[in-house]
Structure formats: structure tokens, C-alpha cells
Amino acid sequence: MPLPKINSSEEAIKLEDQHGAHNYHPLPAVLSRGEGVHVWDVEGNKYYDFLSAYSAVNQGHCHPKIVGAMHEQASKLALTSRAFHNDVLGAYEKYATEYFGFDKLLPMNTGAEAVETAIKIARKWAYERKGVKETEAEIIVCENNFHGRTTTVISFSNDEDARRNFGPYTPGFTKIPYDDPEALEAALKANPNVAGFLVEPIQGEAGVYTPADDFMQKAKDICSKYNVLFMADEIQTGIGRTGGLLAVCGHCTCEAHCERQETYTKPDILILGKALSGGNYPVSAVLADNEVMDVIQPGQHGSTFGGNPVAAAVAVAALDVIRDEQLTQNARKMGKLFRRLMDDYIRESNIVNLVRGRGLLNAIVINDSPESTTAWDICMALKENGLLAKPTHGNIIRFAPPLVMSEEQLRDCVNIITSTLKQFEK
Ligand SMILES: *Cc1c(COP(=O)(O)O)cnc(C)c1O
Numbered sequence: 382m383p384l385p386k387i388n389s390s391e392e393a394i395k396l397e398d399q400h401g402a403h404n405y406h407p408l409p410a411v412l413s414r415g416e417g418v419h420v421w422d423v424e425g426n427k428y429y430d431f432l433s434a435y436s437a438v439n440q441g442h443c444h445p446k447i448v449g450a451m452h453e454q455a456s457k458l459a460l461t462s463r464a465f466h467n468d469v470l471g472a473y474e475k476y477a478t479e480y481f482g483f484d485k486l487l488p489m490n491t492g493a494e495a496v497e498t499a500i501k502i503a504r505k506w507a508y509e510r511k512g513v514k515e516t517e518a519e520i521i522v523c524e525n526n527f528h529g530r531t532t533t534v535i536s537f538s539n540d541e542d543a544r545r546n547f548g549p550y551t552p553g554f555t556k557i558p559y560d561d562p563e564a565l566e567a568a569l570k571a572n573p574n575v576a577g578f579l580v581e582p583i584q585g586e587a588g589v590y591t592p593a594d595d596f597m598q599k600a601k602d603i604c605s606k607y608n609v610l611f612m613a614d615e616i617q618t619g620i621g622r623t624g625g626l627l628a629v630c631g632h633c634t635c636e637a638h639c640e641r642q643e644t645y646t647k648p649d650i651l652i653l654g655k656a657l658s659g660g661n662y663p664v665s666a667v668l669a670d671n672e673v674m675d676v677i678q679p680g681q682h683g684s685t686f687g688g689n690p691v692a693a694a695v696a697v698a699a700l701d702v703i704r705d706e707q708l709t710q711n712a713r714k715m716g717k718l719f720r721r722l723m724d725d726y727i728r729e730s731n732i733v734n735l736v737r738g739r740g741l742l743n744a745i746v747i748n749d750s751p752e753s754t755t756a757w758d759i760c761m762a763l764k765e766n767g768l769l770a771k772p773t774h775g776n777i778i779r780f781a782p783p784l785v786m787s788e789e790q791l792r793d794c795v796n797i798i799t800s801t802l803k804q805f806e807k
Contacts, residue, residue: 387411390423408771410764415442418783418790420769429794431763431770431782436585436617436742437660439712440702441785447659450698451691460689473693480700481627481651483668487677488688492616492654493529495665498682499579499650500533502667503610504553505676507576511608518576521568521609523559527586528579528614559584560592562599569607577610577650582628585617588777589744591737597629597646604649610673613648616665617742620656621703621784624713624740627651649673659699664692708784712740715791719743719780722795732805741786744779751775759805768797 387393390411410428414421418441420430433439440447454469461467474486487502489495500520507513522528522537529535535543536550544550555572557564559580569575582597584590597613604611618628629646650673654665663686686692703709720743723736727745732755734746749755756772763770773779782794 387413387423393423408760408764408769410769417441418786427767428764429768429782429790429797431768431780431794433781433783434660435655436622436781437655437658439621439656439708439784440659440699440706441783442660444659444661444699444702444785446702447661447695447698450694451661454691454694458690460686460691462685463683463688467688467690467693469690469693470688473688473697476697477666477700478668480704481653481668482647483651484670485668485674487667487669487674487682488692489665489667489684490663490686490692491529492652492665493531493534494684494687495616495652495654495667496528496534496579496614497531498667499577499612499614499652501682502650502669502673502677503577503579503612505681506610506673507574509676510672511576513574513576517574519553519555519572519574520576520612521555521557521565521578523580523584524556525559525584525587525590526556526579526581527584528581559587559590560596562596562603565600566603569603569609575607575609577612578604579612579614581614582618583623583739583742585742585779586773588746588774589738589742589779591739598644601646601648610649611646612650612652614652616652616654619651619653620700621709621712622656622740622742622781623738624709624716626703626709628739656703657699658692658695659702661699662692662695664696664699666696703784706785709740711786712784715784715786715788716740716743718788719791719795722792723798726795726799726802730802731807732802738780741784742779742781744773744777747776747778749776755805759801762801762804763798766797766801768794768801 393411394409411423412420413423418429420428478486487498489498504518507518508515524539533551535547537554538544555568557568601611613629615627629648651668658664720736727733732748734748736743736745738744747756756776756778760770760772770778770780
């Protein structure tokens with residue numbers, strides 16, 4: 382059956398409403414095309430994309446190199462399952478492990494699956510290497526975390542919408558406050574059965590909460606002291622987004638592609654997704670060194686699509702683009718400029734309290750209650766003015782454009798944002 386042609390946004394929204402589950406509340410923009418930092422709706426209106434599919438599209442929409450790699454591989458061999466080998470997976474694993482500095486990679490598809498994988502590895506490591514008694518392993522997580530939507534992952538969320546009526550919940554998780562090394566140390570001291578500390582280097586969904594500069598290193602040191610795995614969920618923050626190859630790279634100042642500089646805090650388990658494919662295909666991965674990864678043996682974990690040749694080819698191309706186009710460096714530069722220009726505005730503003738973030742992962746906090754519709758209304762007005770962004774947690778608006786943004790485009794975007802905000806000043 383040929384797909385019926387959609388003639389208006391209204392028509393497309395109605396179809397979704399009638400035939401699709403209502404598990405999202407999207408802004409009413411119906412997009413039909415994307416290129417670089419721009420997307421177009423079915424009426425032909427052009428927008429700057431300031432969400433980048435939650436930081437999956439770091440390399441920009443429909444990057445020709447990534448799309449080319451995907452086409453080429455898809456027309457040659459798309460899926461073998463892991464019952465057999467394919468001639469792309471090993472090369473991808475070699476490339477990606479060297480790129481990020483780990484011994485081994487376990488390929489999955491979505492972010493939540495990769496988080497589940499990391500949890501399984503950490504638990505198994507605790508039983509087989511640390512000597513924790515079976516079924517007693519504990520994983521420490523942070524309040525207001527976001528790690529995905531599976532049953533186990535929502536078991537340790539404190540977002541009521543994400544959790545309510547999905548129980549019984551998976552046990553084995555303890556929550557501590559974010560950005561609180563003392564709380565982490567107390568939790569590890571109190572419980573010898575802790576397998577890992579699972580943490581976002583910046584809490585994206587929670588509203589781009591950016592911890593103290595030394596939080597990652599302190600957390601890692603505490604984990605090392607108590608023989609606990611430091612597990613970094615860099616699904617949103619990783620791959621150039623925050624101005625380092627990873628957010629655990631901290632405030633790197635290297636001008637070349639992210640080398641292992643002094644400020645780098647190496648996780649024991651690194652979780653990647655989203656921009657690992659530039660948003661072209663679901664590709665996620667867990668990386669670790671041998672002493673951790675080797676606890677997983679045949680039959681103990683897997684996925685039919687994980688490590689498929691298309692995913693492998695797409696991921697290599699996506700990582701190439703980050704390096705070749707120096708997108709990490711651009712994110713750092715453009716991010717600094719963005720926060721400086723926004724700060725200039727905010728100083729005189731009643732409607733915005735602050736801008737925070739790192740690289741091109743930023744958010745503004747609106748001066749109104751989280752229950753108000755002000756942030757939503759601002760996003761609707763931004764849409765009218767040609768820029769797409771989405772509120773998170775009521776009164777926070779996240780700004781995360783593709784990293785291919787030029788300075789001229791960024792200044793244009795700041796003008797759109799500030800002139801829109803002016804309409805809302807009290
Ligand atoms: C998006 C995200 C996930 C979940 O990824 P999915 O691909 O949506 O399953 C997990 N952790 C973080 C930090 C994320 O931003």
C-alpha cells in the first residue's frame with residue numbers, strides 16, 4: 382500500500398491521535414524534512430531544530446556521509462543476527478573502542494537497552510569479581526535521574542508519571558541526591574554489596590542540571606575506594622554535545638580531537654546511544670575494559686538487532702563526522718557564545734531566571750511555577766518565530782541544537798529566542 386499523502390499538519394496530528402497510543406505530548410509541529418540544523422514542516426515552514434531529537438542529531442539532520450554509509454550497507458547486508466558473524470561489526474568495535482579508549486564494546490540498539498545491559502554487567506561483576514552474595518547487589522542512582530523507560534529503569538525513577546501503576550518495581554537500587562559526593566560516600570560505606578554507581582554527568586531530562594566541575598572525578602575516586610563500578614550514562618551528554626568528546630572529559634581545552642587530558646574521568650562502564658548514529662538509526666553501546674566486560678559470556682546477553690551491519694556502518698560514519706568536522710570543539714565554542722549572549726539578555730529579564738549548561742546542552746529556567754503553561758507558551762511562540770524547542774519539567778526549556786551550527790546561525794537563533802522572550806516580559 383502506498384502511504385497516503387499528508388496535506389496538512391492538522392491531518393497528520395489527527396491520524397496519530399486516533400490510531401496511535403497517547404504516550405507523548407508533542408509540540409504541534411509536523412516535520413517532513415531535515416537538513417543540517419534545519420527542519421521543515423508539511424506546510425513548508427522552516428525551523429531551527431533546538432532539540433536535535435534529544436541530542437541524537439548532533440551531526441545535523443540527514444548528514445550525507447552518514448546517510449551514504451547507511452544506504453550502502455543496507456543494500457549489501459542489513460541483518461545476520463549474532464548467530465553468524467558479519468564483516469562490519471568487528472571493524473566497528475575496534476574503531477569505537479580505540480575512539481573512546483576501552484578494551485571492549487557490547488552493541489545494543491536503544492539507550493534504555495544499553496542501560497539495562499550496564500546494570501546486568503555490573504551485577505554480574507559484583508557476584509563474580511567482588512564477591513557479593515547472589516541477589517544482594519545494589520546499584521546507587523541519583524534523584525531526578527533519567528535512564529530510559531523499561532520496567533527496571535523506571536523502578537528507580539522518581540518521576541511519578543514515569544512510575545505510577547507500572548509496579549511491582551525491580552529491587553536493588555538506592556537513590557542519593559545528585560552532585561553530592563558525601564551522600565555517595567555514605568551510601569558506599571553503609572553497604573558492602575554495592576556493584577555500581579549509575580550517573581548522568583549532566584542531568585539532561587531533569588532540566589540540564591550541571592553538577593560541580595569536580596563531581597565526576599570525586600565520584601569516581603569514591604567508587605574506586607570502595608571497589609564500586611563508576612557507570613556513566615552519556616547517552617545524552619556524550620559524543621561532542623557538551624564540548625568534550627564525553628561530558629566526563631570535563632572542561633577540556635584540547636584543540637585537537639579529544640585526547641585523554643588531565644580532566645578526563647574514565648568510567649568503568651560507559652553507556653552511549655543517541656548521537657552514536659547521528660540520529661539515523663537506533664544504535665547504542667556499552668563500553669568497558671576486559672576485567673568488567675569479560676563477565677558476560679555466550680548466552681548471557683544479546684539482541685537480534687544489536688551489532689547489525691547497518692548499525693555498525695552508521696556508527697563508524699557518525700563518529701567520523703564528529704572528528705572530521707571538529708564538532709566537539711564547535712560545541713564548546715558555540716556553547717560559550719550562546720550562554721554569554723543569553724546572560725546579556727537575562728540580566729535585564731524578568732521572565733528568565735538563568736541559563737545553565739555546558740557546550741551545546743543548555744537550558745533556561747523560566748520565572749514562573751512548574752505548573753504554569755508559560756514555558757509551553759514560549760515554545761509555541763518560538764515555533765511561530767521559526768525555532769523548535771520543548772519544555773522539560775514545566776518551567777525549564779532545553780536548548781540543544783545540532784553541533785554543526787555556525788556562529789552566524791547561532792546569533793540568528795539567539796535573536797529569535799530573545800525577541801520571543803520579550804513578548805513574555807512582565
Ligand atoms: C534518552 C536517554 C536514555 C534512553 O534512551 P532511549 O534510546 O530513549 O531508550 C537513557 N539515558 C539518558 C541520559 C537519555 O538521555
